[in-house]
Amino acid sequence: MLEFYKTFEDGTRKIDAAEPGCWINAVAPTEEERNYLIEEIGVLPEFVKSSLDEEESSHIDYDDDFRQTLVIVDYPSADDEQTGEDFTTLQYTTLPLGVVILKGYIVTISLHENYNIEDMAQQRIKGIDTRLKTRFLLLLVLRISQRYLIYLRQIDRLSSRTEMRLHQSMQNKELIQMLGLEKSLVYFSTSLKSVEITLNKIMRGKQIKLYEEDEDLLEDVMIEVHQAIEMCNIYSNILSGTMDAFASVISNNLNIVMKVLTVITIVMSIPNIIFSFYGMNVDGLPFASSIWIPIGIAVVACAIATYIFSKKDMFH
Structure with missing residues (x-):
């Protein structure tokens, strides 16, 4: 042009x-x-x-x-x-x-x-x-x-x-x-x-x-x-x-997200460990008379772990 x-x-x-x-x-x-x-x-x-x-x-x-x-x-x-x-x-x-x-x-x-x-x-x-x-x-x-x-x-x-x-x-x-x-x-x-x-x-x-x-x-x-x-x-x-x-x-x-996910994974793995322990096909397990006792132990253990991780500011 x-x-x-x-x-x-x-x-x-x-x-x-x-x-x-x-x-x-x-x-x-x-x-x-x-x-x-x-x-x-x-x-x-x-x-x-x-x-x-x-x-x-x-x-x-x-x-x-x-x-x-x-x-x-x-x-x-x-x-x-x-x-x-x-x-x-x-x-x-x-x-x-x-x-x-x-x-x-x-x-x-x-x-x-x-x-x-x-x-x-x-x-x-x-x-x-x-x-x-x-x-x-x-x-x-x-x-x-x-x-x-x-x-x-x-x-x-x-x-x-x-x-x-x-x-x-x-x-x-x-x-x-x-x-x-x-x-x-x-x-x-x-x-x-x-x-x-x-x-x-x-x-x-x-x-x-x-x-x-x-x-x-x-x-x-x-x-x-x-x-x-x-x-x-x-x-x-x-x-x-x-x-x-x-x-x-x-x-x-990204590191913070990975840390939070790791902590959540640890807390959620506690019930799995307890239920796996009581799920073994053996006799003489302690507190095995009722299903509510392992559930209570798992809940208490999760609560203690959550409290400890919260104190250490691991959820932020």
């Missing part, structure tokens, strides 16, 4: 075809659309290929001959999956978004639709101007860093909710959920560090021309990225410690 946007005096709006100074948005482009970007717009084939590679990490690349710059930025993505009553599993990952800056155009290329591009297209971000390519790039990266912060807060709330379930749970579902969140934090941390390295290269101004009015915006982006990295590290440490603690708690709960 190809979309074209351009900023006019009255704002940014969608146009029908590419014009100088416009923004071209390519989402999961077909072979024909890729050829259009390469042959008509002039985007380098390797830039298109890198932008559509799911394993690509954040980096910046520049071609001197064609005077084109490729900036790959990993953005966060989340998928909801309902697994039970009021229990939602969120799987977080990161995907690459390619931004190609070339003469006359700025092109964004991605494999999937994402909120960041939608926010730019719907003008939910102030100051967008497709003619100001550096500012456009920085605003896009700022929105992506803010999206990281939103998802990190979601992870924190979800981990807290899962932790509450773990207080009374002896199943693996909650631990698996927290393991998935911890893995998501690893993805986020790795991608954010790559984004930070890319921003440091942009800050040098060698591959992308920086203007004086963009310096404050770049500082804001760096602050957001640093904050996201710190939050990611904090949540990761907390989640790791929580998982270890609750793994021990679940194991301890």
Whole structure:
């Protein structure tokens, strides 16, 4: 899918075809659309290929001959999956978004639709101007860093909710959920560090021309990225410690259940021992004149055993 946007005096709006100074948005482009970007717009084939590679990490690349710059930025993505009553599993990952800056155009290329591009297209971000390519790039990266912060807060709330379930749970579902969140934090941390390295290269101004009015915006982006990295590290440490603690708690709960079951088995085996003794086919057994005497002995023995185990707090 190809979309074209351009900023006019009255704002940014969608146009029908590419014009100088416009923004071209390519989402999961077909072979024909890729050829259009390469042959008509002039985007380098390797830039298109890198932008559509799911394993690509954040980096910046520049071609001197064609005077084109490729900036790959990993953005966060989340998928909801309902697994039970009021229990939602969120799987977080990161995907690459390619931004190609070339003469006359700025092109964004991605494999999937994402909120960041939608926010730019719907003008939910102030100051967008497709003619100001550096500012456009920085605003896009700022929105992506803010999206990281939103998802990190979601992870924190979800981990807290899962932790509450773990207080009374002896199943693996909650631990698996927290393991998935911890893995998501690893993805986020790795991608954010790559984004930070890319921003440091942009800050040098060698591959992308920086203007004086963009310096404050770049500082804001760096602050957001640093904050996201710190939050990611904090949540990761907390989640790791929580998982270890609750793994021990679940194991301890299982031991308590096994202890209670063992005590109940011992108490219930006392009547069986007594009745087996009086059930032997021999003469001269004590108190064998009446059936109620063995029953009474069994009841008294069970009561004594229950009292002793209760005193030792073996039923909790």
